[in-house]
Amino acid sequence: METRRRSLVKALVWNAIGFATMTAVGVVVTGSASLGGVMALANTALGFTCYVIYERVWTRITWGRVNV
Structure with missing residues (x-):
């Protein structure tokens, strides 16, 4: 069983990657860094x-x- 801390760290790392990717996509699609x-x-x-x-x-x- 996974600890809550491990689940939380995995989620934070995954979301940091997703945030960077989504920001890049959002900038390309909208042309606006803030949006x-x-x-x-x-x-x-x-x-x-x-x-x-x-x-x-x-x-x-x-x-x-x-x-095992």
Whole structure:
């Protein structure tokens, strides 16, 4: 089972990557760094929340696990 801290760190790293990517996409699509940044920030906040919940739910599901 994963600790809450590990799930949190994984989510933070993944969202930092996503934030940078989404900012770049937002700037390319809108031509505005501030609008691209706002879009990326909203996406990151929502994605972070969903990812943490998703990871915590999956830590409780035993299907597909092999005890070694």
